[in-house]
Amino acid sequence: MSQGRKVIVLTGANSGLGYETLKLLIQHSTPYHFILAVRNIPATEKAVLALTIPPQHKIEISKLDLSSFTSIKSFAQGLLTRDSTLPLNILILNAATIKSTFNSFISRIIFVNSSLHKQSEEHKNFESLDVKNLNDSKGYDGLLFYRHSKLVQMLFFNQLNKLLEREEKEKVSLIAIEPGFMPQTDLSRESAIYIKLLMKYILPLAPFARTPEQGGTVIVYASTSPELEKQSGLYINKCCKVDKASEDSYKEDLQKTWWNISCDLTGLLEKKLL
Numbered sequence: 001m002s003q004g005r006k007v008i009v010l011t012g013a014n015s016g017l018g019y020e021t022l023k024l025l026i027q028h029s030t031p032y033h034f035i036l037a038v039r040n041i042p043a044t045e046k047a048v049l050a051l052t053i054p055p056q057h058k059i060e061i062s063k064l065d066l067s068s069f070t071s072i073k074s075f076a077q078g079l080l081t082r083d084s085t086l087p088l089n090i091l092i093l094n095a096a097t098i099k100s101t102f103n104s105f106i107s108r109i110i111f112v113n114s115s116l117h118k119q120s121e122e123h124k125n126f127e128s129l130d131v132k133n134l135n136d137s138k139g140y141d142g143l144l145f146y147r148h149s150k151l152v153q154m155l156f157f158n159q160l161n162k163l164l165e166r167e168e169k170e171k172v173s174l175i176a177i178e179p180g181f182m183p184q185t186d187l188s189r190e191s192a193i194y195i196k197l198l199m200k201y202i203l204p205l206a207p208f209a210r211t212p213e214q215g216g217t218v219i220v221y222a223s224t225s226p227e228l229e230k231q232s233g234l235y236i237n238k239c240c241k242v243d244k245a246s247e248d249s250y251k252e253d254l255q256k257t258w259w260n261i262s263c264d265l266t267g268l269l270e271k272k273l274l
């Protein structure tokens with residue numbers, strides 16, 4: 001705790017789902033010390049200034065670019081050096097995933113996933129995960145890579161959960177969530193103009209579309225609900241119900257393969273599984 005406040009690290013907090021989650025969490029009477037881990041500090045300062053932060057909370061903005069291992073390591077190192085004064089209670093991996101280790105406290109880690117991670121098995125004509133196409137040598141398709149990145153995240157999640165159950169059972173709890181389809185966030189910012197227009201004006205009217213605020217309620221539930229206390233490895237759907245993730249994400253051979261690829265890419269070779 002930080003002066004009685006629970007410490008929450010929230011990645012990608014300056015827009016979309018992350019920002020909506022922040023807006024919901026500051027309404028809690030429980031005092032929080034937020035560490036907003038973002039790559040664009042001025043945009044985040046602006047977004048925070050637009051909010052009225054109740055006095056029980058504290059907000060800190062910290063640089064984290066998840067596309068740079070140097071930045072990830074420096075951010076994690078910064079947290080670890082403050083461990084005794086600032087133990088991490090809740091880690092919301094909204095923008096991407098980071099690796100961290102923890103000491104003597106319960107920490108909840110939220111993986112923001114998507115139901116799209118199931119699509120390769122739900123639609124047999126969709127390409128399945130291909131270890132040989134990591135560098136797009138067999139062709140790049142943005143949505144396909146996005147779906148696969150979410151499946152890889154679920155494989156990582158399930159593998160990490162097994163390892164933590166063995167080593168850190170009482171200390172860390174992992175929860176994965178799907179927030180539902182929220183066309184109004186900035187997720188399609190690099191898409192063609194017609195997709196952006198579709199997302200902005202047409203798809204929000206679809207009956208299955210959700211607002212970022214509705215999506216944020218799932219993250220808030222996963223982060224703070226007492227019902228999930230001391231439970232780990234759960235996948236929570238957009239209705240805040242425990243659900244099954246994709247069949248593939250529970251396959252041990254796939255988990256191991258992609259865990260080891262992550263170790264190779266991050267240089268954490270000593271963490272590789274035999």
Ligand SMILES: NC(=O)c1ccc[n+]([C@@H]2O[C@H](COP(=O)([O-])OP(=O)(O)OC[C@H]3O[C@@H](n4cnc5c(N)ncnc54)[C@H](OP(=O)(O)O)[C@@H]3O)[C@@H](O)[C@H]2O)c1
Pocket residue numbers: 011012013014015016017018037038039040043064065066067068093094095096112113114115178179180181182183185186187188
């Ligand atoms: N929108 C949907 O329908 C939907 C559905 C299911 C799951 N999700 C998941 O929800 C999460 C939030 O997405 P969103 O829809 O809210 O999109 P968004 O509005 O684009 O927000 C994404 C956030 O991630 C940050 N980010 C992206 N790349 C980063 C990097 N390399 N380093 C640090 N921060 C980075 C962005 O920061 P910058 O402003 O600096 O770019 C932004 O704050 C994602 O995990 C997404 O996969 C979304």
